Amino acid sequence: MMAALAYSLIATDLDGTLLRADDSLSPRTRAALTRAVAAGAAHIVATGRPVPQVVPVLRELGHRGLAVCGQGAQLYDAGSGRIVWSVTLDREIAEVALGKVEAEVGSVLAAVNQDGTDGLMLMEPGFTVRHPTLSGERAGHRDELWDRPLTKVLIHHPELAEDELAAAARTVVGDLVTVTMAGPGAVELQPLGITKATALARAADLLGTGPRDTLAFGDMPNDIPMFLWSAHGVAMANAHDELKAVSDEITGSNEDDGVAAVLERLYGAAPVRT
Numbered sequence: 629m630m631a632a633l634a635y636s637l638i639a640t641d642l643d644g645t646l647l648r649a650d651d652s653l654s655p656r657t658r659a660a661l662t663r664a665v666a667a668g669a670a671h672i673v674a675t676g677r678p679v680p681q682v683v684p685v686l687r688e689l690g691h692r693g694l695a696v697c698g699q700g701a702q703l704y705d706a707g708s709g710r711i712v713w714s715v716t717l718d719r720e721i722a723e724v725a726l727g728k729v730e731a732e733v734g735s736v737l738a739a740v741n742q743d744g745t746d747g748l749m750l751m752e753p754g755f756t757v758r759h760p761t762l763s764g765e766r767a768g769h770r771d772e773l774w775d776r777p778l779t780k781v782l783i784h785h786p787e788l789a790e791d792e793l794a795a796a797a798r799t800v801v802g803d804l805v806t807v808t809m810a811g812p813g814a815v816e817l818q819p820l821g822i823t824k825a826t827a828l829a830r831a832a833d834l835l836g837t838g839p840r841d842t843l844a845f846g847d848m849p850n851d852i853p854m855f856l857w858s859a860h861g862v863a864m865a866n867a868h869d870e871l872k873a874v875s876d877e878i879t880g881s882n883e884d885d886g887v888a889a890v891l892e893r894l895y896g897a898a899p900v901r902t
Contacts, residue, residue: 635843635894637835638664639696639828639854642675642685643759643811644847644882645864651761653689660888664895670835672696674824676810676850678741678779679704679711681749681762694834696827698741699808699818699850701779703827709745713830716743717805717819719774722781725801725817729783732800733793737784739764743777755784758813781805781817790815794849809868810850823853843894845879845887846871862890 638661640646647653665671673689674696675682682697682704692707703713722740730736739751749764750773751757757764767773773781785793794809797817801807806818832838844851844858847867855861855874863875864886872878880886 635669635841635860637670637672637832637837637842638891639672639674639842639844639858640887641846641848641851641854642673642677642682644866645845645851646673646882646887647685648883649760651685651688654885654888656885657888657891658689660885660891660895660897663897664891667895669895670837672828672831674700674828674844674846674851674854676808676814676816676824677762678702678743678747678749679745680747683709683745694831696824696831698779699806699810699816700822700824700827700853701818702743703830704745711745712834713827714743714779715819715822716777717780717817719778721804722778722817723774725804726781726783728800728804729797729817733785733788733796735786736793737786738770738773739782740773740778741780741782743779747776747779755782756813758784779818782813783815783817784813785815808850809848811848814848816850824850825853825857828854828857843890845890847882862886 672694676699678698686706695704705712737755739755742748750767751764752770793815797807808816839857840859842858843860844854845862847864849870861875862877863872865881879890
């Protein structure tokens with residue numbers, strides 16, 4: 629029982645962590661989360677997806693609590709259906725940063741996530757979404773990307789891998805924006821200083837808890853700030869090496885119920901009907 633009380637807050641990334649490749653939650657993981665919450669722990673989703681791309685998943689999960697969205701630029705209350713806190717990326721800074729990145733590495737393709745519960749993922753011509761279940765709206769010209777308040781810019785390079793592109797971007801715009809590598813096709817420019825840890829700290833404060841009570845799960849470098857903030861960071865077997873390097877523990881993959889294995893150890897296992 630003491631082990632179960634060690635962490636009163638559980639923060640889980642979605643893609644590559646809590647969810648399987650088809651965006652589903654396994655019965656075993658669902659049961660493990662239910663048992664942890666019944667034991668008194670609060671569950672917070674912490675994802676790079678913006679609110680509009682998260683809401684359908686939260687609905688499927690039956691999640692009614694808080695969710696860190698947009699790499700920490702948004703804190704969403706699933707119970708009330710509203711964003712309780714958000715910060716936008718200055719559009720002039722975003723355009724300048726994008727130009728500086730292109731001056732360093734050559735032409736890139738860009739998209740943006742607009743702020744708000746109805747914000748679009750708006751993509752310039754040629755940009756493709758490299759995710760099996762997500763999609764976006766097509767803009768006619770890059771200038772249209774800056775028409776509405778936004779939370780982040782996503783960039784693709786025709787030749788550089790994500791790690792290379794993120795490293796190059798940090799060298800030229802790291803003083804203007806936060807550069808994040810969140811997975812395949814997901815190098816992102818966010819408001820300076822904003823990470824998943826930013827909104828997670830706000831959520832914890834609202835729940836009357838803090839880092840020493842937090843157990844975090846993730847798979848990509850964008851989860852590093854969350855791991856450094858939390859008492860215990862658990863990397864998935866499929867996680868990026870940079871995240872594994874700062875993790876306290878490595879569990880099974882998202883396809884093999886890695887989250888459930890840890891939760892069952894801490895909060896006990898329950899029979900699962902499949």
